[in-house]
Amino acid sequence: MTGPDIGSLRVNGATLHYEVRGRGPLLLLVPGGTGGAASFDGIADDLAAEYTVATYDPRGMSRSTLDDPDAEQHVAEHADDAARILDLLSPGAPARVFGTSSGAIVALHLLTARAERLVRVVAHEPPVVEVLPDAPDHRLLVARVQETLRTEGLMPAMAVFAAGLRKDGDTAGPGAEVGLPSQAAARAERTMADLPYFVGRIVPGFMSxxxxxxxxxxxxxxxxxxxxxxxxxxxxxxxxxxLAERLGTELLHFPGGHTGLTTHPAGFGELLRKAFRA
Structure with missing residues (x-):
């Protein structure tokens, strides 16, 4: 199978790397964490049988460079990046959008800001902790992560962050399933390179x-x-x-945990297809 078509898009303060596969209505996949476009390698080709599938590295991640590497990161600006990709690749027709984790936060904001551009949004585990009754506890978590990053460094900060996300009594962080596919293992070096930016810029900007x-x-x-x-x-x-309870909608359950996209790609992709057909 041939690889994706690769392009770059100049946006406010950044240059985005994006990839396009397939034909049909546009489906934009918005990555979370430090995943980038490569995090969708396990599902993108299959989805491209029905859709024009666009993936990208969010600004500041991997191959999408920032004009100012120290710039604060805001959900609205990341959502505007996604909207510009939609306008580039599907200027005349509404699109479908899937986002996971921090990418799901982007997808939620994109829906509220540019609803006329969207047929359906699937938001997988968006950590919009400010909607929760115990939101002050999670603000303290983010503050502890930032202070630990400043005083002790990256890996201790990641340990604090992971401990705050896991379920009570669990010793492994969310999605810490073993036996990652070889493609995911090959991304580890890139993921590590993006971690300081993710912890220092994305976590505080998005979880607030x-x-x-x-x-x-x-x-x-x-x-x-x-x-x-x-x-x-x-x-x-x-x-x-x-949010599903507040909106009176069904909560869809994908296979695996927070990183089910990586650990269970076949089942994840099939359920995503069904969600967009509904």
Whole structure:
């Protein structure tokens, strides 16, 4: 199978790397964490049988460079990046968008800001912790992570972050399944290179984001909130479950945990296809 078509897009303060596969209606996949476009390698080719599948590295990650590497990161700007990719690749027709983790936060904001551009959004475990009743506890977690990063370094900060996300009594962080596919293992070096930016810029900028729930209520028929079936009890599960209940919509469960996209690609991709056909 031939590889994707690769392009770059100049946006405000950054240059985005993006990849396109297939033909048909546009499906934009928004990565979370430090995944980048490569995090969708396990599902993108199969989805390209039905859709024009676009993936990209978010600004500051991997091959998408920032003009100012020290710039603060904001959800609205990342969502505008996604909108510019939609406008480039599907200027005349609404698109479908899937986002996971921090990418799901981007997808939620994109829906509230540019609803006319979207047929459906599937948001998998968006950690919008500000919607939760115990939001102050999670603000303290983010503050502890930033202080640990400043005083002790990256890996101790990651340990604090992982401990705050896991379920009570669990010794492994969300999605810490073993036996990653070889493609995922090969991405480890790139992931490590992006971790300082993710922890120092994305985590504080995104976990303080407050979604417009009133606006989402008016768009609930275009939004599918989703979680990993193994994520129950973990922090990233809770906001999606809270929003689904608030909006009166079904909570869709994907295989695996927070990183089910990587650990269970076949089942994940098949359920995603079904979600967009619904």
């Amino acid at each position: 984001y407050v979604p417009d729930i009133g606006r989402l209520e008016t768009l609930a028929d275009r939004l599918t909130l989703a979680c990993g079936q193994d994520s129950r009890g973990e922090l990233p599960y809770r906001p999606a479950a809270f």
